[in-house]
Amino acid sequence: MSLGGAVRLSAIALLLRVARDASCTTTRDYSADIGSNITIPCNGLSELTNVSVMWVFQKKGDKEVIRHVVKDDGSLTLNFVDPNDTGNYSCTADLENSNNSIIIENVRVIVKGPPPPLVNVTTHLSTILGLIFWDLAGDGGYPIIDFTAEYRAALPPIGQTTLEPWRPISPTHISPNARQIDVYHLLPNTSYWFRVWATNVRGSSDPVEALGHTLYSDVEKELARVFLNGVENFDTRVWIAAVAIVMGTLCILTVGTCLLLYRECRVPTDSDEEQDVMELVPNIILNPGFVDGHLRNDDGSGDTPAAVIIRSNGKYSRANGSAEPRKV
DSSP states (O other), rough: OOOOHHHHHHHHHHHHHHHHHHHHSSSSEEEETTTEEEEEOOTTGGGGOSSEEEEEEETTSSSSSSOOOSSSSOEEEEOOOOGGGOEEEEEEEEEETOEEEEEEEEEEEEEEEEOOEEEEEEEEEEEOEEEEEOOOOOOOSSSSEEEEEEEESOOOTTTTOOOOOOEEOOOSSSTOOOEEEOSSSOOOOOEEEEEEEETTTTEEOOOOOEEEEOOOOOHHHHHHHTTTTTTGGGOOHHHHHHHHHHHHHHHHHHHEEEEEEEEEEEEEEEEHHHHHHHHHHHHHHOTTTTOOOOEEOOOSSEEEEEOOOEESSSSOOOOOSSOEEEEE
């Protein structure tokens, strides 16, 4: 075996050992804020010589993009990273004059920034109320602080050519755990635009808009249908007779009330008579000489006041010509 062949076999063996060690390690994570620069080293290259290094970018849903080394030590530099740079990177090595390619290291790059736009933004509207639903596509590398939602009419107001300004939906800072929000004070049979976005410490996502239409309100028609049911077959003579009976009853009650009031004003009440009697009794007691008849003495001489019994609160009597009343 020639010396060159032995060196090549030794290099292959070393390359296989490095690749085996790399496969046993976990994928390393690198985080960077959006707009910054990041340098990713390819560990294990110090043990290899006469190898060609390249980086393979693997992003879900996209084709593999090969990025060549930007530095002599085999490290990869990404300038002004954006969310599109997020994904898995593989550092691979190729021997000279060989078609064999072995992965040296796997790296996952996470670009932090504002959240991505929300997904599955839908609306469910009734006549004057509505619901907005959404799902979170990602947090941008930082926790979500809150959500914000707004709405406005889809058509300009009458007599204007521009749409009205966006109106905030209360609360203005929606909980980060929420995935829906209620909307109030909508108008029936009206189209509205709704938009919602998420916010973290790095900024806000792009608003996602959804169009919705409120239901038509037929409350007035339903009331008319209920109250006017059978109006075509209604006989107006029945209505006239019912009104006449009611008006006649009211007239009779009015006349009777007037007569009672007139009688109360003209006829004295029993209480007035009792009061007159009560005023007369004290006057008779204070003047005992005032009587209607006279009694004679036993000897027939002279007239004496007749005995009178007066009843009041107590019992009084006049006997044998006594001048003073005596209580009995």
